[in-house]
Structure formats: C-alpha cells, structure tokens
Amino acid sequence: MFYTYLRRELAGRRKQTAIVAIGMALAIALVIIVNSVSSGVQLAQASVLESVYGVGTDITVSQAPAAAATPGTGNGAPQRFDFGSADGAAADGTTTISRSRLTAERGTETFASTGLDSVRAVPNVSAAAATLLLSNSTFSGALPTRSQGATRPSTGQGAPSGQSAETPPTGGPDGAGGSSFSVDSFTVLGLNPADAAVGPLSAVTLTAGRSLASTDAGANVAVLDASYATTASLAVGGTVVIAGTDFSIVGLVSAATADSATAANVYIPLDVAQSLAALPGQVSNIYVQAASSTDINQVQADIRTALPAATVKTQADLASSVSGSLASASSLVSNLGLWLSLIVLAAAFLIAILFTISGVTRRTREFGTLKAIGWSNGRIVRQVGGESLVQGLIGGVVGIAVGLAGILVINIIAPTLTAGASTAVQAVGRGAGAAGGAGGAGGAGFGPGGGGFGAATQAATQSNIVLTAPVTVSVILIAVGLAVLGGLLAGVIGGWRASRLRPAEALRSIA
Amino acid sequence: MYQLTNVTKKYDQGKRSVTALQDVTVSIPDGQMVAIQGPTGGGKSTLLQMLGALDRPSSGSVLLETEHLGSSNLSSLGDSQLGRIRATEIGFVFQGFNLIPTLTAQENVETALAPLGGTNAARRERSAAALEAVGLGDRLGHLPAELSGGQQQRVAIARALVKDPTVLLADEPTGNLDEETRDEIMDLLEGLWRAQGLTLIVVTHDSAVARRAQRRLHIKAGRLTELA
C-alpha cells in the first residue's frame, strides 16, 4: 500500500513533485559545482605553493626586513654599480663594461643560520632546511672609447675650413658613437644539498643532469630552473656566471606541475652562496616539516618563541599569499559560491517544506478520511515523509546529473588561472635585452650619442594553472545527504502537520 | 451494540461554547438500521463522531460492545486505541465520498485493509470481491474522477465494508446524488445490511431514506428524541 500510494501521489501530483524536485536539483547541482570548483582551486593553490615551497613544507620561517633599512645593505637600497677608470675593455673604439653584484633578494632579510638549530630543537619538527635567497644583478654595457679628438671642443684649435670639428662620432656598439647598457638579474638560491628532503627542491622534477649532492658543498656548481635555462640559453655542461664567478651547470629542474616556475632561477650550495654574497653564516628562509599535521600549530608557536624576530608562517598562511586570478577565483568560490549555494539550498528546503505543508492542508479531508478508516498517525507520517523524501531524492539525482554536467563543462572549458606566490620568494625575471644605441649623429666635440638602458623587467613567479574541477565521492555523498535531509525535513514537518489533523475532519462538509 | 449515557459534547470556540450534544442517552442493539434526522446544526454529525470513535464526548459515556472486542468505553480510550477500533469495527460512508483522487477504485478499497496487515495479494483479492459486491467488478482500475457520483459512493461503500465491520455509519450518503441514484445506493446499503447483519446508522435529511429504517431518531439543538 505504501509504495502504491507513494507512486500514485508522485505521479498524480506531477506539478508539485516537479517543483520540489527542481528546486532541490538546482540547489544540489550548485552545491556540487561550487564544492568541486573550490577543491579544484585548492588543488591549484597547493600546486602553486608546492612548486615554490616544496612538498611537505608545513611552516616557513623568514625575517621581515627592518623598518628603516640602512642604505647600502642591499635591502630596498637602490642598486649601484661603480666603475673605476680602469674598468672595461676597449677595443675597436668601443669600451665594454660589466659588473655583477650578488645581494640578498629585495624584501628578504637574512638572519644567522643558528636559527636552523633553534628550529630543529623544537619538539615535533621532523625536518628543517635553511636557504639563502639572493639576487644576482649584472650591469653590462658598451660605450664609445673616449678619444682626445672627440672630446676637444671644436673651437679650441683653429680649423679654417670648418670641417674638422664636425667629424661625426664613431665607435660604440652601433659604430656611430652610441652606447648601450643593460641590467640583467636572476635569483640565486643557496641551499644545503644535504637537507634536500624539505624545502624548495623537494618538489621539483629533474629534467636534465643531476641534482645537487652533499658532496657539492663548497663547489661552484649550479642547478638551473629549466624555464630560466631556456630563456637564458643555458644548458647542462655550460657555465653560469654568478657575481663574476663561473659555475658549471650540473642539472635542470622544473616544477612538478607543468607550467609553473620553481622557487628561484639558479640553485647553488649554501656555503658558496654565503661566501660569494659576503653573508657568512646567514640564511633567509627556513623550511620546516612537522611530525604530523596536528603538530603544526604547536610547532609554529614554539618557533615563534625560539625566534621572536622571525615571521613564522604555516601553509594556511601561505595560501593567502597566492595572488593572481587564482586568488580571485578562490575568494569568489569561498565567498560568493558558498553563500550562493547556501541561499539556494535554504530556498530549496523552504520550497520543499512549504509545498509539503500546503499539500497536507489541501489533503486535510484525505488524511482525515484515512484516519477515520483506521490509519494510525505513524502510517500517515510515513506516507507524507516518504513522498517528500522521494521528491528530495529525485531532486538529488537530477541535481547530481546537472552538477556533473556543469563540472564536465568546466573541465572542457578548462579555464586558465594565473597565480603568483608573492611572499619572500620572488624570482626576478631576466633583464630584457639591450635597447637604445640609436644616437646616430652625435653633437660636436663631446661625442657620446644617445644611450639606452635595457629595462630590467622584474616579474614575480607567475604560474599558469588550468583549473580542473575534480569530482569526489564525498561530493556525491554530500549531495545525496542534502537531498535526503531536505526531503526528510519537509516530510517531518508535513507529517507532523498531518498527524495533528483530527479524524473528524473527514465528516466536514465539502469545502 | 451501543449504549450512550448522558453524552454531552461541547465545542469551545474562543469565549463562546457550543453545545452540539446535550445529555444524549440511547441504546442501539446489534443489527439495527437507524436513521438520524434533524435540522442543520442540530448535532447529527457530532453524534455520528461519538458513535464512530472519531471523537470523545465532553462528558457521559459511549459503550460499544462487539463480538470480538467485548465492551469498550469510547469516551475514555486513547487516540491509538480509538484508531484501532475504527480500523476493525467501524465502516464509514461520507456525503462527499472522500475517495483518494490519485488511487484507483481498487486501491481506495485497499486503504481500509492497510491497517489490518495481511499480504498484498490477499488485500487485492478482498478489495476486488468488495467492488464486485457493489457492482463495480469491471471498474477496479478506474480513478475516482473517471467514475460517476453513484459509482464513487459505491466504491466508498466497498471501502467501508471490505473489512467486515460491526457497524456501518453513513453521514448523508445520498446527499450529493440525484433521486434515482439515491434509491440505487439505498437499495444497495439496505441489501448489504440485511445480508451481513450490520448495525447501520444513517444520518439523513431525506425522509425517503429515513422511511427505510427500522428506527428513526431526531436531534435538534443537541437533544435526541425518538420518532415513532
């Protein structure tokens, strides 16, 4: 009887069934899509962070730059390149000059590497590694060699015919007295090869050569970010010049997730980095792995106590440092998406409840009659509850189908999000090539033509991440759970109303 | 048989209190056919509710004595016990037929058997037989909307009688029917009453209906009187 009656009611009152089911379906589809997109965004965030901070890094320790940075310490100070009169090599009327500086990366403060020992002494720290993030800037250029003739004022010595003073300038990169300069910079990360289990290199994929080994300590060897190597036309076996020192390139690494950059352009042994940058015993970041995820808060607190001056961030803190459209997507999903699905869900529940109540009211005489012929309250509550539950389940099934279709569409469109991890680790792109040198006809006497500086483009690590919306069993279970919950809620309320009807209602004259 | 003693039913409507039944004392033996008449608002339906275990009186007692239940005091039983008695002992026929619009004729009849348990097959068999007995053996799968008023009331009668009740209570069973159909339905009810040895209590405005009864009661302003 239960199933017959249930079937007949749902089929016989199609409009009511459809409205309740559609409301529920919309809500559930929305919940599924929002849930799936948000886990997609989380995955994307995790992969961005992983490529920058490494796998298994639970906590990073850095030190914020002192508020008033003293000039010349490299932090926030303008970069200066001083050239003495003897610098540069002259040939063919052109003097080429080049100077490299290796300094702590802008925005990073270095601190004593003894901090690593303090971190390791904290309970529940399973691994820790220290790195030194540096920036290598090379200022190079070419200018015409200054000659007596060219510098002498044209009126100084009699030039009767008036032609000698107007001799056009020669030399320089364009052969016409022009000059050309460029600033080229890249990031250098010094790390202890022995501590590779945690830190930036723990998440990378070796694409060529070998990684840094413990035996590389003290050696002038480097591992390059593969995409940087491509831009800079460098390869394994070649040489990269850091602060005027040649390093042989032993390997190339790329981020495990395609399309995103690793933490730095060049990786060298920590001790070498410290001595080249004249920062002995200094590090800029410590990467910490906690024994278990439940220990993270305790480890963070203990490190804060041990290193009061340090900035101690967990992965959760770091996630907020992810910028770009990925960050916008993340906040869109977590704010708008969450609220929208909550509102639609509440509306769907309300629709289901109101329709069930109005259905019960409309069927007052029907339920009164059933009570009059001996149906118990329990039987009537079961009947009303069953109807609502099935309506909710139909909505749930349709909603899951619509939701999965929506996810499929998202995955087919595969929107690309850009993401930057803009905290302590900020890779500096390679300076753009030389421009300028266009000063053709120089002025009289003082010969240098127009000069041009290659603008050093400084770009933060930019990753392009394709958003994928994963479908998990838990999402489906949540959807089914919500459908059941909505149906039961409406059913319980409607059933309660029906159970309160008096059987004598059956005798009421027809309205 | 019924034994009503000093049954009073008051309805409280805010400040006003309506006395629908006033000190009704009456005895109805088994197998009797009784007509209850009276002006509108006189208390006929209220009395039927007392007899049908649909409601309890404000005071007084309503005793129902049947073969397999013995004596029950309907004025002091709980809701679920009253429901149990309605399910097994009492059949109802209403003026508005009160069929469930989404269920077929046969399924409507089956609803009366649902509280009694038993297998689906047994229920189907009994409901088909009951519909056969009211002359609707060929309309088992019809929805109420596909049946005429007289046919709908026949389905309702089949639903009331399918469980073999002790008492059949009908409130204006022919109130919504034309004269010809009224006579058909009354012939049917009378025939079933005779054949099954029921106690049949019919509330009616219609003296043509009342004339068929062995005994006629009259209620006016809640007071019951016996008509000769």
Ligand SMILES: Nc1ncnc2c1ncn2[C@@H]1O[C@H](COP(=O)(O)OP(=O)(O)OP(=O)(O)O)[C@@H](O)[C@H]1O
């Ligand atoms: N549920 C109720 N609440 C309040 N008053 C009620 C209720 N049911 C009946 N009454 C009142 O009790 C009195 C008797 O009503 P009842 O329905 O028994 O009359 P009736 O004789 O069946 O009338 P009709 O011939 O119109 O059906 C009326 O005054 C009615 O208004």
Ligand SMILES: [Mg+2]
């Ligand atoms: Mg009445």
